[in-house]
Amino acid sequence: MVHMLNLGILAHVDAGKTSLTERLLHTVGVIDEVGSVDDGNTRTDFLALERQRGITIKSAVVSFAVDDLTVNLIDTPGHPDFIAEVERVLGVLDGVVLVVSAVEGVQAQTRVLMRTLQRLRIPTLIFVNKIDRRGARHEEILERISERLTPAIVPMGEPGELGTRAAYFAPHSADRLRPHLLDPLAGHDEELLAAYVEDGVSYERLRAALVEQTGRALVHPVFFGSAATGAGVTELIAGIRELLPAAEADTDGPLSGTVFKVERGAAGEKIAYARMFSGTLRTRDRIALRDGKEGKVTAISVFDQGEAVGEASVTAGRIGKLWGLGAIRIGDTIGEPRPSPAGGHHFAPPTLETVVSPGRPADRGALHAALTQLAEQDPLIGLRRDELRGEISVSLYGEVQKEVLQATLADEYGVDVLFRGTTPLCVERPLGTGASVEFNKKDPNPFLATVGLRVDPAPIGSGVEFRLEVELGSMPYAFFKAVEDTVRETLGQGLHGWQVTDCVVTMTHSGYSPRQSHAHQGFDKSMSSTGADFRGLTPLVLTAALRAAGSQVYEPMHRFRLEAPADTLGAVLPLLARQRAVPGTTRIQGSSCVLEGVLPVVRAHDLEQQLPGPTRGEGELECAFDHYAPVARGAVPDRPRTDLNPLDRKEYLLNLTRRVGW
Incomplete structure (x- = not known):
């Protein structure tokens, strides 16, 4: 019987995961020559843009066999701007190799990935790459992994001759591995600990417990090696074969x-x-x-x-x-859908936005078609079309993604584009409770519908919930569905134009005109309610309720960690202040200082660009999205509306009449 394993290779950018993929394929005999990221001839970086830039942009699948195990290996992007590609892959993986650099150590994206892997309980091996590079470390890297990723690690051996082309990885013998196994394994197995105290535990039982607990994502074996030289890769392949669980495959079950x-x-x-x-x-x-x-x-x-x-x-x-x-x-x-935690978002959504326009006005239609096609491949490219201004906005994770999007549109679609400056993608949350109602056949309501809505704040992170305080049988279900769908659509643009979230919208009143007609005539929509009446009235009622509740605009914030020489602290602090960064803690570690705090997402790129000067090129900045914070008083940003503007009743009704031809 052939066993399958769908394996992801994940890492921070430049940790060497694409090079490791090449080395794995070479070691098992799939390719005769190891490709190079620098030379642009790797098997998984197949896009011309990936080969030019030397980074992975799209996930790619290759396969190889180890004995009776067929491995589908998915190489994923490491740059945080392309985290959406990783997002989509996580739900289809049986196991992961998380690559850490022996030189750079545990980096920001590594931490984000590991937290997500633990939350989803995906079995994970850790491969410490680049032991042949100058500056490679062993014990210090293990300490960093334990402190910043997870303490539940099992070193499977030791590297030697670090920092040289002769660097190697020596797997622990049974006697050497035994003490490394006991503590992390016993923490999840009381019987194992009791047996050790009473009679001792055989190596075979410890090894079986390692396989079982690795498969449950409770512990994480750590291997060292070099994708460049192949050191440690044979041992990693053996670990993949023995320690990661094969796919469950019910070929006769429901599709x-x-x-x-x-x-x-x-x-x-x-x-x-x-x-x-x-x-x-x-x-x-x-x-x-x-x-x-x-x-x-x-x-x-x-x-x-x-x-x-x-x-x-x-x-x-x-x-x-x-x-x-x-x-x-x-x-x-x-x-059939899977009853599993694979659905939903595992990472933060895009937090930046930019307006994209064609270099030639005649390309406006081609640009929209190209962006629509790209959005099919990347659902987190949120397109927002402003018909009034003839503009298209796209949501982004960062500046590198914007550069790649620009190059992709030029190379693949022949459309040269210009971008405006990147702005933060804010959200709105209601400040309090607000309600509004308009009744059927009562001025100033021009629609044959009764809709009453109440808006209440909800816990942060809860999204939008729609509830009913009216009987579901009080009118046709299609009308309730029209109200709910329109509520969710309308909340895409709040009082200041931003998406409204973390609220409960309750329908408090409902009513309609039953199907009627004049004598001896057919259905007359001027006398009978339709879904269009509810879709037309709901935005007016909802925005009135939201106006009564009030809303607060929140901007996206990163949590940052900045390590720099201690004697540069005096120059770093003013730089942070100019970028509206707020340090929370500052500590000295030997000759370095470490600052942690929060920073507006929109300022992170500027801070990264300006950091080398005051830190003599030695500053290391890690950023990851953390939360949304209220925008400072007096500086509330408004986003241009792209809807029919229900905040202005007269304009809304005029725009609606033009759209539907009433």
Whole structure:
């Protein structure tokens, strides 16, 4: 029986995960020569832009075999601007190799990734790369991993001749490994500890406990090595084979899979990457898609020995490339949904926004089409079209993503674009409770509908909840659905134009005019309520309730950690103040000072650019999104509206009349 393992390679940018992928493929015999990121000839960085920049932008799948285990290896981006690619992959993984640099150590993105892996309980091995580089460390790196990632680690051996091309990794013998195993394993197994105290524990039992607890993401074996020289890679492959759990594969069960990537083929056709969790999907099968649509699979490829090979079907446990599903999108379910924690967002959403415009006005339509297509491949590219101003805004994680988007539009779509300055993507939260109601057939309500809504604040992070205080049977369900859908759409732009979140909207009043007609005539919509009446009235009632409640604008904030020479502290503090950073703690560690605090997301790039000067190039800055904070009084930013502006009743009704032709 062939076993499957869907393995992710994750790391902070430049830790060497793409180089490790190349070395793994070479060691198991899939490729004859190890590709180089610098030379632009690696197997997984297949985009021209990836080869030019030397960074991974899109996740890529390759496969290899270890004995009876087939490994589908997914190489993911390390730069935080492309965290959305990692987001989509996490839900389809059986295990992960988290790469840490022996020189740079535990970096900001490494910490973000590890916290998420622990929360999702994905089995994880840690590979400390670059032991052949000058400045490589051993004990200090283990201490940093224990302090900043997790204390539940098991060093599987020791490196030697660090910082030289002769650097090697020597696995611990049974006697040397035993003491490293006992403490972390006994912390999760009281019987193991009791047996050790009473009679001692055999190495075989400790090893079995290591396999079991690694598979449950309770402990994390640590390997050292070098992707450049191959040191330690054979031992890592053995660890992948022994310690990470193979995929559960019920090929006869009900069909269930998840789409984690969508790309376009040479002819522009959609190609979906799907991990199958149960059942078997075959060519010519018809599958239900979202919004009541249906698709027919016209071709399937699966991964085998580094290549995608055409097959008639893809079975549970495998990853398949699917053709023919024109309406499919990332995150779609194939067959039955999985009752698992794989859904939902694992990382913070984009916190920046910029307006993009074509260099040539004639390219406006082509730009919108290109951005729409790119948004299919990356759902977190939030497009916001302002018809009045003829502008398109896109949401971003950072400046590098903006540069890549600009290059992609030029190279792949032939559209040269210009960007405005990047601005923070704020949110609004209600300050208190507000309510409003408009009744059917009572002025000034021009709609055949009664809608009453109350807005209440909700706990931070709870999102938007819609509730009913009226009987569900008091009017047709379609009208309630029209109100709820319109409430959620309207909350995309609050009193200041930002998305409103963390609130409960309750429908307090409802009413409608039943289907009527004049004598001997058909249905007359001028006498009878339709869904359009509820969709038209709801924004006016909701914004009135929100105005009564009041709202506060919040801007995204990073938590930062800055390490710099202690004698530069006097120059660093004014720089932080200019960037509106607020240090929370400052401590001296030998000749270095470490500052931790909060910083507006929009200022992080400037701080990173300006830091080398006052710190003599030795400052190290780590940033990660932490929370939203109220914008300072007197400086509340307004975002231009792109809706019909229900804040201005006269303008709204005029715009609505023009749109629907009333």
